[in-house]
Amino acid sequence: MQYQGFDNLIYKRLPEGVSINLQPAGLTVRAYAYLWDFMFRALIIFIFSLVLNFLGDAGQGLMLVVFFIVSWGYYIFFEAKNGQTPGKKRYKLQVVQDNGLPPRIEQIILRNLLRPADAFPFAYALGMLVMFFGSEFKRIGDWAAGTMVIYCEQTDLQMVNQKIEPLAPGFSFSTEEQKLIIGFAERCDSLSVGRQYELANVLAKNINCRDQEAVTMLKRYAQYFMGQEV
Template identity: 55%
Template sequence: MLNHGLENREYIKLPEGVDIAITPAGVVARSYAYIIDLIIRGLILLAISTLFSFFGDAGEGLVLIAYFLISWGYNILFEMENGQTPGKKCLKIRVVQDNGLPASFSQIVVRNLLRPADMLPIGYFLGLIVMMFNTRFKRIGDWAAGTL
């Protein structure tokens, strides 16, 4: 991996002998993408909870199930297709392997299962600290999954 001075771009040499340039997304861009995705998830949950509010206690249970599925499945579902959630797509960010290749399904699942660890103790504090102290802005889930 070559680094050319102060720019944030990294050049990775593939086995074929070709260099590719990767620019890791920083804390600000990733935060904006997260906020966009948070708003989308919130609007989806609002629509579902409004719809199920007519079903009484059963509706509350269905809303909780929907909350669980959306909280855990939203990122996995979108990143599985092309490495981008709608928020990442707006900011032209993509999840890839450390070597620049598309992330596999297992890598996407691992990075998203470790998302709660990044949220400790509150508000993505640990994830932000880890991201700020490495040049590739990787959070805990990215380190475990080998993604960027």
Template identity: 35%
Template structure:
């Protein structure tokens, strides 16, 4: 078992992304949080269901007759419990770009094997196979001893779980004053919500690595990235007198502020 197991992907923009796989510790911590949240949801549902069942039991017995009404109510409660259990993970991982409340607190995220965000299909497969992974701790066994640290649900869905590393401006790279001013303008004119987390990751990787590039290579990559970002955010009019480098810095800041506001 590796202490830090890393995977690398080459993007179409020729930028290499490196992710640190989430180990058993962070994944167990996230699952523990999620199960506590789930327990609160399920307990609330069961109390509500029990209260309603007591109110309508006699009425349903008079309509359908027999003594099996209680059994049917119990069976329906079990079925709804299962849908809540699987739906919790499916909904959050689909809507929150591969995160649940537990994963967000533990700072981990689910991605496809190619580094792209997961969709409904991958989230559903992972959720449906979770009971198997939880049985006799099979999932933990596969994560601990597997090279890619995947549980059974990850292998079937074609996903990996990575650690997220929130950027820190003070310890990573310098943002120009021009980019900070442009950031305020982009918050009002650009459709930042169209950007995905991996789009942001590509920009961050470029800004981190640009000092190690040749000037020619740096200019070419920055120009290509800037053009693609303008298309993604539907920016009809490019800022005047702004270099691609400064534009990417501004996008980096804008996406950060937009994400923090959304949370």
């Protein structure tokens, strides 16, 4: 474990000698993914029922088989390939092992066969409750299988635009402060203009300017800290 701020990243040490951070997926986005999967499953069953309807009694039997396979095998089939069902893929979620590696087939089967326990007594109530115990948002099936659901693409931060003219600040910043300013410059484009100004104005007194001017100034400092030659 390294720095644990108020973001919910988990740090995992790799055998390669470096640690990576994973961002576990919370309740809401997983519920959305579940609903998408639910729709896909309903669609598959609907399509099969259209065809099998013409086969009479045998068709009914095959329909039940299809129903069984889709309700139990859908998740296992898709997650076994790369840890993503169509619903999870849509929200860029992925099932991984506790250590961040792709899950093994045994773990996928186990985590999905334990769905009845999570679904107890209705609508995944127990699973949701269990998810709140722990920073990795695991439901019972995840606990038993040693898996978790993470975002496979974390929020894409924009690198500072190289065209900004770097500027050496007139006074010195500590390393921490430099990192904060670079962080601000990188996140700037994802913030609203008002919020950009609000954050930049914190330093208004030190850099003697406000609003748009301050934002530009901080971006130029950031460029300088990152080593653009002046």
